[in-house]
Amino acid sequence: MRGCEGAVLDAFVTRAYGRGSGGDLKARGGVRARTGSAKMADMMTERSESVMSGWAFRDGAERWAAVVRRDPVADGHFVYSVSTTGVYCRPSCPSRSAKREHVAFHDTEADAERAGFRPCLRCRPREPGLAERRATAVARACRLIERTATMPHLATLARAAGMSRFHFHRVFRAATGVTPRAYAAAHRAARVRKELTRRPSVTEAIYESGFSSSGRFYAAASDLLGMTPTRFRAGGRGAVIRVAIGRGSLGLVLVAATDAGVCAILLGDDGEALREDLRRRFPEAEVTIGDAAFERTVRHVVAFIETPMDGFDLPLDIRGTAFQQRVWRALRDIPAGATASYAEVAQRIGAPRSVRAVAGACAANPIAVAVPCHRVVRSDGGLSGYRWGVERKRALLARERTR
Secondary structure, three states, X not given: OOHHHHHHHXXXXXXXXXXXXXXXXXXXXXXXXXXXXXXXXXXXXXXXXXXXXXXXXXOHHHHHHHHHOOOHHHEOOEEEEXXXXXXXXXXXXXXXXXXXXXXXXXXXXXXXXXXXXXXXXXXXXXXXXXXXXXXXXXXXXXXXXXXOOOOOOHHHHXXXXXXXXXXXXXXXXXXXXXXXXXXXXXXXXHHHHHHHHHXXXXXXXXXXXXXXXXXXXXXXXXXXXXXXXHHHHOOOOOOEEEEEEXXXXXXXXXXXXXXXXXXXXXXXXOHHHHHHHHHHHOOOOEEEEXXXXXXXXHHHHHHHHHOHHHOOOOXXXXXXOHHHHHHHHHHHOOOOOXXXXXXXXXXXXXXXXXXXXXXXXXXXXXXXXXXXXXXXXXXXXXXXXXXXXXXXXXXXXXXXXXX
């Protein structure tokens, strides 16, 4: 898990303007039909690219379209005035829509006021927007979590943000992609890693990380570090990963596993390139050639890739950020023979604006087929990029649909 989920903080502004949020939702009953929210997620992702490039909302037609849909992405780029009321508003203003002939656009609030209009009392265009206010409140809560040794009560965080507990929980998850408790766990994991590399002893690192006792630390060490504290201080040296390469109809299959379960399934045509990919993922681990028992595991994996609809019953050792873990769980809920768009996956995990973040998690998936990122397609049903080649993705989907 990346230190303190740094990407979470970086994402405040971009998510407020159409890119990300979080939550957990277990898919039921197969792949659902596209929803209005999923379609909107795609639209907002496309618009965010235009906004970042500076080309959005330049002409009247685009500005009027933003006003009609009350687009929060447009807030801060322009304001509009209504001649019949004498007020000007931000594009996302919830007030009743005015007729187009009564609307004029202004680049700034000052321009609108120089033209004789006063600010709307409902959307308050001179004050920070709702997304900005929420981002500020969530950032304040994150700082509070980081400053305290134990996880603050949800009510305490909500009071600091000026919200009710339930509303704060929803806003925090939408802004960061994780719950307050998950954020606290990510921060603690980062702090533990940092202190273990800085302090002369494990005991000193335990207390500097905010744990009140060594017992609590060692109970959580496996989840926080993926290994013992002593092994982590050695840079992961001593962690044993068994590896072997098999061959199937889609080419070479590298299978790697720890004592906890399969940690990598990599597809390709060059065995050395696959081994190098594994070394990049586990640079300090001791990689050994699997024995005869492990060869049976490899045969099991290859057989599963040939018939993925039969299910995968081996234990997995999946390592990633909190957000990636949630995306990968959602992928495993997509049944064989079905597909879902990136927007639908984002909707399922409760993060309808996190389409790009979902795509990034799919690209980072180290366990091919068992974590079926090949079942995620573009909104129009077309095959998008696949880490192990689009032709392999097409073949996997074809054999699943045939069954």
